[in-house]
Amino acid sequence: SQQGEEDPQALSIQEGENATMNCSYKTSINNLQWYRQNSGRGLVHLILIRSNEREKHSGRLRVTLDTSKKSSSLLITASRAADTASYFCATDAGTGGFKTIFGAGTRLFVKA
Amino acid sequence: NAGVTQTPKFRVLKTGQSMTLLCAQDMNHEYMYWYRQDPGMGLRLIHYSVGEGTTAKGEVPDGYNVSRLKKQNFLLGLESAAPSQTSVYFCASSSPTAITDTQYFGPGTRLTVL
Numbered sequence: 001s002q003q004g005e006e007d008p009q010a011l012s013i014q015e016g017e018n019a020t021m022n023c024s025y026k027t028s029i030n031n032l033q034w035y036r037q038n039s040g041r042g043l044v045h046l047i048l049i050r051s052n053e054r055e056k057h058s059g060r061l062r063v064t065l066d067t068s069k070k071s072s073s074l075l076i077t078a079s080r081a082a083d084t085a086s087y088f089c090a091t092d093a094g095t096g097g098f099k100t101i102f103g104a105g106t107r108l109f110v111k112a
Numbered sequence: 113n114a115g116v117t118q119t120p121k122f123r124v125l126k127t128g129q130s131m132t133l134l135c136a137q138d139m140n141h142e143y144m145y146w147y148r149q150d151p152g153m154g155l156r157l158i159h160y161s162v163g164e165g166t167t168a169k170g171e172v173p174d175g176y177n178v179s180r181l182k183k184q185n186f187l188l189g190l191e192s193a194a195p196s197q198t199s200v201y202f203c204a205s206s207s208p209t210a211i212t213d214t215q216y217f218g219p220g221t222r223l224t225v226l
Contacts, residue, residue, distance in 0.1 A: 009152075031212055042116070042202055042217030043155070050212075088154065092213060098145070098162075098170060100213065104154040 004032075004089040004103030012109045019076040021106040023089030024069075032065060033090045034074050037105070043088060046074075081112040113138050116218035118203050124224045125193045133188040133221050135203030143206045144186040145170070145215065146178060148199040155202065161186055193225045 007022045023032070031050045035043040049056045049065045049072065056063045062075040076083055086105040093099050116137045125131055135144065142163050147155040157170030161180040175197060177189045186205075190197060200222050204215040 033212075033214065040220070042204075042219050043215075044217070045214045048212050048214065098143075098157060098160045098168065100215065102147075102155040104152055 004091050004101060006087070006089055006103045006106040008106060009104070010107045010109070012111065013079055015079060015081055015110055015112050017079055017110075019079050019083070019108055019110070021074045021087050021108070023072045023074070023103055025072075025089075025091045026070065027093060029067075029091045029093055031092050032063075032072050033092070033100075034061075034063060034072075035088045035090060035102075037086045037088065039085070046087075076108075079108075079110045081110050084108060084110045115139065116203055116205055116216050118201075118218035118221050120221060121219065122222050124226065125190075126226050127194060129193050130189070130191050131193065131223075132190075133201055133203075133223075135186045135188070135205075135218060136184055137186075137203075137205040137216070138184065139205060139207070139216065140183070141205035141207045141216070142183075143208060143213070144180065145204045145206075146176070146186065146188045147202045147204065148172065148197075149202060149220075150199050158188065158201075193223075195225045197223065198225045199223060 004025045033048045034046045037043045047058045060077045065072045088105045090102045145160040146158040159178040161167045164183040167178045203218040206215045
């Protein structure tokens with residue numbers, strides 16, 4: 001059973017628009033991470049937000065966490081064609097990667 | 113630094129054949145993982161290791177074996193491949209802290225079992 005579930009499954013936008021992806025999870029977590037996967041490649045870590053944080057920024061990325069709703073969102077501002085990829089949320093119920101559970105991902109397509 | 117590398121990149125097997133996937137990391141990470149990724153399923157943990165000489169089962173371990181004889185290497189074996197094992201396999205490594213455990217992934221191995 002998957003802890004994190006992303007929404008939407010797929011998203012297509014124009015270059016310059018903002019892209020928002022959501023992640024819902026079921027049990028209490030220590031932190032939540034977002035990863036990116038380009039086609040045919042491995043996952044790359046983007047950003048981590050701890051359970052006691054509500055918002056975090058990194059460049060054009062903004063992540064929010066609402067532990068009362070057990071949900072997180074990833075916002076990519078001013079999207080570029082190079083942002084085309086799949087984005088996964090990963091929840092950690094404890095320290096140790098074997099406790100990390102990945103969602104099924106959101107496929108983002110940014111049209112130039 | 114090469115990071116996490118995987119060999120081979122592609123492989124086609126016939127049902128019943130065996131093979132070993134090799135993962136190597138040069139970041140001196142304690143933890144290593146093997147995942148499989150299937151369409152619409154996200155990543156599922158097959159086996160993992162928290163240190164040299166130790167391994168443990170993940171979510172979907174059946175049909176696979178692993179070994180971690182050296183800290184930098186983590187091998188995934190398929191003794192008798194089945195079509196259900198057609199997938200993309202990713203290795204990852206990490207060095208957990210009290211706060212987080214960011215994983216670093218290899219480029220993947222695409223395996224087809226006929």
